[in-house]
Amino acid sequence: MSHDEPLLAIDGLKTHFFTREGTVRAVDGVSLTVPRGKTVCVVGESGCGKSVTARSVLGLVDEPGRIIDGRIAWQPGAGEPVDLTTLDPKGERMRRIRGGEISMVFQEPMASLSPMYTIGDQLIETIRLHLPLGKEEARDRAVEQLRRVGIPRPEERLDAYSFQLSGGMCQRVMIAIALAADPALLIADEPTTALDVTTQARIIDLLRDLQAETGMSVLFITHDLGVVAEIADEVVVMYLGTVVERGGVDEIFHDPKHPYTNALLGSIPRMGAGAGRRLATIRGNVPHPSDRPAGCPFHPRCDAAIGGVCDVSDPPHIVFGEARSVRCVLHDDGAAVGGDFRVDGERA
């Protein structure tokens, strides 16, 4: 853990879906890094390519999707990094990485567990796939894992089926399965979206505690900025398959540079503030990735768009520091103009 190389470095990733209606550029040149022991949150509206980015890391993109460009450098130890895009998605090396080195937790915990087998069966299976343990040892480890994620009476729960547990319990089981083989990176793909609010908070707390305990890195995908504020070290804002802004959590929340980040923050409802006023929203919808606008993908919805510039040429990639960058023409020439075009009203 002494070296400074990031655990995961995605560089220029492009994952496109070749459908009959045309090519959908779901992920179109995403670059981000996950440092060791940190939590990186990927935020954006539905359909902006967050989940596809996450799945690309583990080679889990469904047909007709394909990674067509880019590198995903994975460096768990001191050795040379592995480019995950070059691995055969059905190969043995990738299989060992999945669940062993990089684990994933999904959006719908109930549907992510097979109803035909007990949760113990699925948990023990994962343990034995990645660790050289016998049946008894694996079972003991499974009980220990369930206890670690806060499941009461784990010995009995081992023989329960997913449909006998609540959504929150199922997500705890999924987390136990994900962490069973001590992975270096946990990818959480909207793990709390399908849960009710109190359960959401408990699962977030659990993930934060487990991360502090194990020192693993977390790539957390969400559209909930409240969750981001709570757990993120670094934030990646995505829009239509591209990263529009990257930065530390404080920088993103207190000094957002991209108009889209700004608009996202402006549209968070707040208690007390603006009672009786309409909630600020971002006008329009995310266009379908197959008819992406020319130039900056956000310009049709952007209040600060400059005619003849934003709708013509791709926005420049402006780098402010190692983990801080924005893709917007407003910041060209290094001019620090952040804050001039906030969405008014909602920010106290």
Added chain:
Amino acid sequence: MLTFIARRCLFMVPTLVAISLVAFAIIQLPPGDYLTTMVSRLESEGQSVDQAMLDGLRERYGLGQPLHEQYLKWISGILLHGDFGQSFEYGTSVAGLIGDRLPLSILLTVTTLLATWIMAFPVGLYSAVRQYSAGDYIATTLGFLGLAIPNFMIALGLMYVMHTVFGYSVGGLFSPEFRDAAWSLAKVGDLMAHLWIPMVVLGTAGTAGLIRILRANLLDEVRKPYVMAARARGVPERRLVLKYPLRVAMNPFVSTVGWVLPALISGEVIVASVLNLPTTGPLLLGALQSQDMYLAGSIILVVSVLTVIGTLLSDILLAWLDPRVRLGYR
């Protein structure tokens, strides 16, 4: 699991009673009773009717008594003595007639079912896992042909080809020299040589249907999140498909076991007639045509009871296969 089986067995009792009532009603349907039919028949043949014998029969079947007493007499005869009554068409006991043919029917059914599964299972699995491959298209084409061509047509075609090209007799389940012979190894061999033709004929449609069902179910299942989740935790691809989605997709195989029994015993009358099979289907057809009501009613009773038993078996299998059924989750 035991409570589940016990509960299912209890549910069977009223069903069986209802079935026996229906079968009894069918026996009673033709005008007049068994004895009037017999008397008129004997008289038309110019024989005298022995009054003492008539009285004996009347006593035995409780004729002339109220319907519910007749029913009780009939059903207790079946339950206590295995006496299904007399077939006046064949002049022997119904139990003996059914006893001759039922084992062959069951043998044909079970082998056809097994053959159907053995063919449908790998092909359906392949078609789903390699969707839109050449093999999938071939299986799909053959499957639709098998579904669309009526079974008796396949039977006729197969008989014609086997006879003209190979000079091979395909009617029945035995060669003429073995038909009335006692059971021996040679007779079993002869049976096996004949059995495959009805098996192929009766199995084609079922196989084709099951291939399509398995393919569609499996394609639905492999897109479910739990498959992605299992892949994401490093389960090898082959094991993944066989362990997770396939088990769910097997559901229609198991839940249709119960229907196969009656379909093959009574539903394939035409094929059995074309192929001259000594099974219960043609027997039922003949009994209905000649109003041999004890025989017809008894076959219907036996087939219905087999259906209920088959359904019970498939329910138990399904409960074993799918914990959601076993644990009463809907």
